[in-house]
Amino acid sequence: MPGVKKVGQRTIQFANPPVVMATASIVGPKEGEGPLADCFDKIVQDTYYGEKTWEKAETKMLAEAVEMVIKKAGLQTGDIDYLFAGDLLNQTISANYAARQLAIPFFGLYGACSTMYEGTILASILVDGGFAEKVVAATSSHHNTAERQYRYPTELGSQRPMTAQWTVTGAGAMLIAKEGSGPRITHATVGKVVDQGIKDPNDMGAAMAPAAADTIITHLQDTGRKPEDYDLIVTGDLATVGKALVEKLTQQQNIDLSKNYTDCGILIYDPSQDVHAGGSGCACSAVVTCSYLLEEMIAGKYKRILGVGTGALMSPCSCQQGDSIPGIGHAVVFEMS
Amino acid sequence: MGANEGSLLDKQFQQVKKQAQQQQYQQMAQSVKPKQTWVKNAVAAFLVGGSITAFAQIIQNIFQSAGLAQKEAGTATLMIMVFLGAFFTGLGIYDNLGKFAGAGSIVPITGFANSIVSPALEFKREGFVYGVAAKMFTIAGPVLVYGFVTSVIIGLIAYFFQ
Known part of the structure; x- marks a missing residue:
């Protein structure tokens, strides 16, 4: 039960x-x-x-x-x-x-x-x-x-x-x-490890995108919400390639993320900084969430954000042994009352 | 027995379905990949690789005109080029050149020097034995191994078929 x-x-x-x-x-x-x-x-x-x-x-x-x-x-x-x-x-x-x-x-x-x-x-x-x-x-x-x-x-x-x-x-x-003022954490959707067989460690956005899409879709089903119920939906470090794939994967389930979806790996760098697809790493979603996103919530720009921390769970050893790259996405809802 | 067969079939069916799904996703991933800038890369590699080797040729000509025989001048030139590759790696310039030129700065012997000096520099903090010495050939090692293997095979072919 x-x-x-x-x-x-x-x-x-x-x-x-x-x-x-x-x-x-x-x-x-x-x-x-x-x-x-x-x-x-x-x-x-x-x-x-x-x-x-x-x-x-x-x-x-x-x-x-x-x-x-x-x-x-x-x-x-x-x-x-x-x-x-x-x-x-x-x-x-x-x-x-x-x-x-x-x-x-x-x-x-x-x-x-x-x-x-x-x-x-x-x-x-x-x-x-x-x-x-x-x-x-x-x-x-x-x-x-x-x-x-x-x-x-x-x-x-x-x-x-x-x-x-x-x-x-x-x-x-x-x-x-427990107490205090600031954005509140109202929901969390725990990610499943998803692997669609991407093997290229230089293409981690594509490896993680199915896990992120899976978590977003499940979160919306579980809560009975729509993408429009959020001022912003933001993934951790999918960068340009992974973001495009999440948009396609969610579209297949008739979920339209085109209006309010972005990614921390895209927000953190300017394309002129020669970072190729964008940012990654633990600090990517961490520093963007712990600065820009939550500050903008306190400033009143966003009322409700769905953040999805994404991870590629491979190691150099598993890649060299030819195994594919599993991904995971954990979602958290931040809400400013 | 019937139930067993059924579950086995079911398992196989699931596996095939999963593979098809993975294949479909991989095709989708392929379609959103940003295009590699082949032409720009090839031009950059040609210009930088050409400049490095032309520079080496100038040095060799200087050695030869100073009186070294061609073979000895070649060896002396290699020594200079390996030194320069190592030197510019140490200055932190060679990786930026490599980012621009790709194969243009990897293929010449300066790139070989870079592949040995860069791990040696990087792993100095792990000590001179387990760091510098052990890690020095992590990138160049395979090149050396298969280089030697190839030369042995070519040598054998030359010996038996001459």
């Missing part, structure tokens, strides 16, 4: 919608030159961020974003019940090492680029369920740490195909609380 907080196949309807008390975003130099530059809390001009390695720089950004969001809410680290965090690196070291210095009870996550939304859903469940009062969800990615783990050394003179995406350097954090 489905619980009272569950509607339809796999959508959570929060009984006491948790509040996004504060958000924080830190980005690297390239994102700081992009169209959303004014929205971010901090732009770091050096990809090393004063550290010896890019991995250490990523950890520093993540820890700082968490500290910043706590400070912005006027709280202390000790006030936070739990921290959900994850990143793209092997054994999620950025999140683990940031948690080492933060000393907040910690759940490490891996949802690839969907981690921000995965963390947001889990944090909201804890808060709504009465297990916690204040929870932080955070994530980070770094262009150079991702390149050296997933692709080639950064100084190698190679050409990227037009479908390739640019991993966002940055970290985003969201403080989700």
Whole structure:
């Protein structure tokens, strides 16, 4: 028998919608030159961020974003019940090492680029369920740490195909609380892993699009809503190729997203920045959601947003062994009353 | 038994259906892919690759006119070009050139130097043994292995059929 907080196949309807008390975003130099530059809390001009390695720089950004969001809410680290965090690196070291210095009870996550939304859903469940009062969800990615783990050394003179995406350097954090003012999280639709057989790791938008479309379609069915019920529907990091595919896939189910649908990977960079299809990485959906999207909600531009964090769940090993790339999409509804 | 056969058939049917669906999606994905800029890439590769090799030819001519034999002048030129490839990788210029020129800067020996120096630089932080030395040939290694294998095969052919 489905619980009272569950509607339809796999959508959570929060009984006491948790509040996004504060958000924080830190980005690297390239994102700081992009169209959303004014929205971010901090732009770091050096990809090393004063550290010896890019991995250490990523950890520093993540820890700082968490500290910043706590400070912005006027709280202390000790006030936070739990921290959900994850990143793209092997054994999620950025999140683990940031948690080492933060000393907040910690759940490490891996949802690839969907981690921000995965963390947001889990944090909201804890808060709504009465297990916690204040929870932080955070994530980070770094262009150079991702390149050296997933692709080639950064100084190698190679050409990227037009479908390739640019991993966002940055970290985003969201403080989700039981009480307070700010946008509320009313629904969440948990994604299924969907794989339509795309094998090209340089075409992750196409690999993730079926999962995102599946989640959007299921969310609308579960809630009985239409795309027009949202001021904005936004996916995490599908970029131009994936966005076009989501539009086609939803159209096949007679759902028209053409009016109010966009993607964080398209919003974060200007086409002149030579990022090919657009942005990707955990930080892509995280920094756009934790800055531009939620700020515009508070400013009154949007009343209700459906955000879908998307992730490509492959590894360099699975790609080399010829396996296809599974994708996932987690949806969260933010609402400003 | 009948039920078993039925479920097996059903399973196969589902599998075929899934494959057809995947194929359909892959065709759709293909149709929205942005076009590669073949002509621009080919022109860039031709110009940059041509310039690098023309530059090498100038150096070789200088060595030859200074009195080196052709073979020795060739070796000296290779050394200079490998050094330049490594040097510009270290300066952080060669990857930008590669992004523009593609094969034009990968195929000449400067590109070979880039493929060895770039991982060596990148993995210095993991130490000189497990970083620099172990990772140095991650990209060039396969080129070397199959280069050697090919030369052995060609050598054998030449030996037996001459």
